[in-house]
Amino acid sequence: MEILIHGAVSSAIYAMLAVGFTLIFGVARVLNLAHGSFYALGAYGTYMATALLGWSLLPAALMAIVLVALLGVVIEKIFIRPLRHSQLGVLMITLSISLVIEQALFLIFGSEYRNVPAFIQSKVSIGGIDIAGQRLLVVAVAVLAIGALYLFIQWSRLGSAILAISQDAEAAKYMGIPSDRIFALVMAISAGLAALAGVLAGPFLSVQPTMHLLPIMKAFAIVIVGGLGSIPGSIVAAMMLGYAETIVAYTISTSWTEIVSVLATLLMLVFRPAGIFGKRAAF
Amino acid sequence: MAISFSRLHSACSHSLVAVLSPLLLLLQMPATLAQAPDNKPVRIGVPTAVQLQVGRDTITAIKMAVDEVNKKGGILGRKVEYVVADETENPETGISAIRKLLANEKVDVLIGGYTSGVTLAQMPHISAAKTIYLGVGAASPSVTNKVKTDFDNYKYVFRVGPINSTHQARALVDYVANFVIGELGYRNIAIIGENAKWVQDLVPLLSKGAKEVGAEVKLTELFDTQTSDFSPLLAKVKSSGAHYMIVIVSHGSSDILAKQWHDAQVPIPYGGVDVKSMDGDFFKRIGGKSISQVTVNFAVRTPLTKKTLPFFDEFKKQSPNYPVYTAFFAYDAVLLYADAVKRAGSLDTDKIIKELEKTRHEGVAGEISFDEQHDLQTGKGKYNMLFVQWQDKGERVVIYPKELRNGNFILPPWMKK
Numbered sequence: 001m002e003i004l005i006h007g008a009v010s011s012a013i014y015a016m017l018a019v020g021f022t023l024i025f026g027v028a029r030v031l032n033l034a035h036g037s038f039y040a041l042g043a044y045g046t047y048m049a050t051a052l053l054g055w056s057l058l059p060a061a062l063m064a065i066v067l068v069a070l071l072g073v074v075i076e077k078i079f080i081r082p083l084r085h086s087q088l089g090v091l092m093i094t095l096s097i098s099l100v101i102e103q104a105l106f107l108i109f110g111s112e113y114r115n116v117p118a119f120i121q122s123k124v125s126i127g128g129i130d131i132a133g134q135r136l137l138v139v140a141v142a143v144l145a146i147g148a149l150y151l152f153i154q155w156s157r158l159g160s161a162i163l164a165i166s167q168d169a170e171a172a173k174y175m176g177i178p179s180d181r182i183f184a185l186v187m188a189i190s191a192g193l194a195a196l197a198g199v200l201a202g203p204f205l206s207v208q209p210t211m212h213l214l215p216i217m218k219a220f221a222i223v224i225v226g227g228l229g230s231i232p233g234s235i236v237a238a239m240m241l242g243y244a245e246t247i248v249a250y251t252i253s254t255s256w257t258e259i260v261s262v263l264a265t266l267l268m269l270v271f272r273p274a275g276i277f278g279k280r281a282a283f
Numbered sequence: 284m285a286i287s288f289s290r291l292h293s294a295c296s297h298s299l300v301a302v303l304s305p306l307l308l309l310l311q312m313p314a315t316l317a318q319a320p321d322n323k324p325v326r327i328g329v330p331t332a333v334q335l336q337v338g339r340d341t342i343t344a345i346k347m348a349v350d351e352v353n354k355k356g357g358i359l360g361r362k363v364e365y366v367v368a369d370e371t372e373n374p375e376t377g378i379s380a381i382r383k384l385l386a387n388e389k390v391d392v393l394i395g396g397y398t399s400g401v402t403l404a405q406m407p408h409i410s411a412a413k414t415i416y417l418g419v420g421a422a423s424p425s426v427t428n429k430v431k432t433d434f435d436n437y438k439y440v441f442r443v444g445p446i447n448s449t450h451q452a453r454a455l456v457d458y459v460a461n462f463v464i465g466e467l468g469y470r471n472i473a474i475i476g477e478n479a480k481w482v483q484d485l486v487p488l489l490s491k492g493a494k495e496v497g498a499e500v501k502l503t504e505l506f507d508t509q510t511s512d513f514s515p516l517l518a519k520v521k522s523s524g525a526h527y528m529i530v531i532v533s534h535g536s537s538d539i540l541a542k543q544w545h546d547a548q549v550p551i552p553y554g555g556v557d558v559k560s561m562d563g564d565f566f567k568r569i570g571g572k573s574i575s576q577v578t579v580n581f582a583v584r585t586p587l588t589k590k591t592l593p594f595f596d597e598f599k600k601q602s603p604n605y606p607v608y609t610a611f612f613a614y615d616a617v618l619l620y621a622d623a624v625k626r627a628g629s630l631d632t633d634k635i636i637k638e639l640e641k642t643r644h645e646g647v648a649g650e651i652s653f654d655e656q657h658d659l660q661t662g663k664g665k666y667n668m669l670f671v672q673w674q675d676k677g678e679r680v681v682i683y684p685k686e687l688r689n690g691n692f693i694l695p696p697w698m699k700k
Contacts, residue, residue, distance in 0.1 A: 002518050010512065111334040113538040113559070115570050123548045131514075132546030204543050205511045206536045214511060249515035254506040255478050 002129050003246050009135045011242030012142035013205075016197040017215045018222035018234040019146055020190035026229030027166045028183045030080055031087065033094040035194055035219055036212030037101040041068050042195025043202035043211065044105060047114045057117050065195045072191025073184045080187075081180070098212055105209035116202030138200045145196060146235065149189065162186060166229070221261035225268045227275030236276065240264075325358045325630070327365040327617065328390030328414075330380045330405070332372055332397045336562045337420060337609045341395055342367055343602050344610035347594075348617035358621050359630070366390065370401055372534065377401035378408060385412045391630060392417065394443075394616045397609065398534070399423030399481055410436045413632055415639070417620060418442045419612035423481050424449050424658075431656035438636055441657040443619070444612030445581055446668060450661050451556060452485045454579070454668035455529065456492030458554075462670070462683045464498055467692065469526035473502040473551075475516060476531030485531060485556075493529075501525040508535040513543045521549060528553035538569050545572035548697040554578060554670065563605035566677035573673045575695045580671045581608045582648030583679050585689055594647045615646035 021035045045064030049055040055063075075097060083089035120133030153159035161182050164172040173179050194215070205211075222241055226233030241264065245257045268275060329345055331338040349363050357363050366388045368380035377398070384390050385408070393409065396402045397420035406429060409416045416439055418426060424447045430437045446454070463469050474490060476482040482505065490500050501523040506516060520528050528551050530540065537557045544553065554577025559565060561580050566573050584595040584605065594614060598606045623638035624630060644651045649666040651659065661667055670683035672692060680690030 002515075006512075006514050006518070009514075106334065112336065112562075112568065113536060115538075115542075115568055117570060118546065121546070123546065129518075130547050130549070132543070134546060135514075204539065204546060206539050208536075214509070246515060249512075250519065253504060254510055254513075254516045255504075258507055258509060 001127050003250055005131055007243035007246035008139050011239040012139045013197055013201050014218055014222055014242050015235050015238035016142050016193050017219045018238050019231055020193035021219040022223045022229055022234045024186055024190040027162055027186045030090050034098040036216035037098045038068050038191040038194035039198040039215045040212040042198030043116050043207045046199050047116050050117055061199045065192050068195035069188040069192035072187040076184055076187040102209050114207040116207055118203035134203050218261055221265040224265050227277040230277040233275055233277030324362040324364045326390040328384030328393045329365055329367045329395045330370040331395040333369045336607050337397050340606045340610035341613040344614040345617055348614045352621045358624050372398045374401050374404035377405050381405045381408050396420040402426055416440045417616040419444050419616055420609045422448045427656045427658040442659050443616040444659055445608055446661050447658055448481045448485045452488040455489050458670055458683055459493045459498055460496035463527050471499050471501050471524055471526045472529055473520045473523055473525035474529045475504050477508045477535035478505040482531050513540045517549050530555040530557055533558035541573040542569055550698055561607050566673050575693050577670050577672045579668045581666055582611050583671055587648040588645055590647050611647040615651055619644040
């Protein structure tokens with residue numbers, strides 16, 4: 001029962017991270033190594049607005065998510081777009097952006113851990129298991145956010161445009177779909193989702209300048225396991241990884257959890273490079 | 284990606300080291316052989332982790348002590364200066380920091396340190412430069428064991444603080460025996476700690492000692508310093524049947540541990556060695572979620588010696604927070620070095636070492652004296668481990684040892700009947 005609940009929390013955070021990461025790859029073929037930085041900035045933005053500016057939590061969180069989404073658009077437009085023809089160029093530029101953001105956070109906030117307030121302070125008991133309310137909120141919000149994204153892509157006009165580009169960017173362009181504008185939109189969604197994960201997980205996970213590394217590692221592992229560019233794949237893989245880690249932590253030792261995701265990545269790359277749901281190997 | 288970059292970096296700096304170190308040694312020779320002309324200031328090199336509270340407080344405390352010494356006419360009539368280098372928590376950066384201080388800044392003495400791994404990596408360079416090093420942050424016994432096993436090479440190294448981890452383990456066992464079992468009546472304990480060298484040294488001693496005093500150790504587990512989700516571990520502790528949780532953590536994220544413990548309202552009080560929780564602003568930083576947590580400290584604002592209150596109050600004027608442990612030792616180190624040089628009557632390294640060995644210095648929280656391997660001694664009247672509890676509004680109360688107690692133990696709010 002404990003494994004069931006805690007695994008769901010991990011899976012939810014991972015899914016929010018991985019869906020955005022895989023979306024921007026699936027649509028724009030951008031492997032965004034700065035994805036973890038959006039997560040970090042979401043948490044830091046909320047910290048800054050609540051602790052330093054004295055805002056209350058909800059407007060602070062919304063402001064942080066919107067700002068990070070806008071930042072995503074700016075980064076896409078200024079840094080990524082000129083290099084999009086080269087996968088390697090995109091990798092390098094997004095890696096540099098993530099390092100610059102990390103150092104900037106170091107300079108501004110120092111390397112101490114910071115506190116992001118929780119939306120729900122009380123604990124909840126489910127079947128004799130005590131769990132912090134904030135964690136359950138994460139699961140609920142993740143389901144809603146990803147569900148909404150799914151509906152948006154399946155049912156709206158813009159969503160169809162996104163789908164069209166992800167299937168064949170060239171053909172979509174000839175059909176008159178403004179691909180640059182769609183890329184910017186997808187980048188905003190992707191960055192916003194990562195920031196949302198940061199805002200929600202900040203209260204119980206760490207908020208400090210190198211916090212972007214863990215999410216990028218996990219997102220990477222998940223999309224490789226699930227298939228790069230496949231949203232259902234990354235949701236399934238996020239759940240697999242979330243549960244696998246929780247099971248290892250319960251049955252073996254907490255110090256073993258970190259190896260699960262890297263090992264999964266390695267095995268997948270060796271035996272099925274396309275991932276579970278991928279149509280073809282991405283590399 | 285990040286990994287391969289740091290590899291690349293380390294490969295480069297290794298080859299640089301190979302080429303440069305003989306050169307650097309040559310450069311240092313004149314500085315140590317020839318005495319500086321009389322009017323030249325005495326320079327203190329401060330290698331520390333400037334990004335962290337331990338580092339920032341080291342610097343503030345050194346500044347306070349240097350100002351004090353200069354006000355009284357300096358050392359041997361010379362002005363005292365200090366220069367800082369960032370050693371971070373990474374041994375390689377630590378070595379270049381030491382090198383910068385020794386070769387470029389030509390300092391007369393080094394006062395600083397935090398991470399034991401960094402200090403150990405720096406020691407060969409310190410010994411090669413024949414410069415006195417007064418450690419104020421690293422707790423691993425390995426540091427002063429080197430002085431014991433290779434005295435001629437490592438006699439330059441002294442640990443002004445903190446109390447080394449073997450003594451810390453002994454103090455923790457006393458705490459478990461006399462307080463956790465003796466006063467609180469919790470016989471079942473769980474021990475959790477970060478997977479790091481000093482904890483691996485400490486846990487077996489603690490676990491053995493605790494069993495000897497009648498505790499039942501229900502669970503012992505080390506976690507990765509990168510761990511960000513402690514809920515599985517906390518659930519395990521809870522289901523192990525433990526009534527008290529001993530936590531040993533320095534580099535790991537004890538902030539998250541406290542938050543997650545609080546938010547899940549784990550019905551088990553906890554305490555131990557939690558270095559980040561020694562920070563004056565820890566309580567505030569995590570939104571008061573460390574309420575009722577106990578952590579060791581070496582001083583709090585209570586009159587332990589006649590220097591304690593003046594030091595804390597002066598420090599508070601210069602910094603937004605109360606000082607962490609490195610500050611007490613850094614302040615003491617500057618003053619006891621100044622005394623030793625005064626007694627030696629010159630800046631001759633060997634003479635100063637002889638005088639440092641005889642040190643009986645009244646420090647911020649107790650007398651400082653060194654044993655034969657240049658390690659800080661503990662005992663009555665000297666520096667001791669205080670067990671301090673976070674209470675309402677972030678107040679810190681000494682609950683153990685009994686003779687220094689200034690308040691009563693409280694349970695976590697959700698456990699109160």
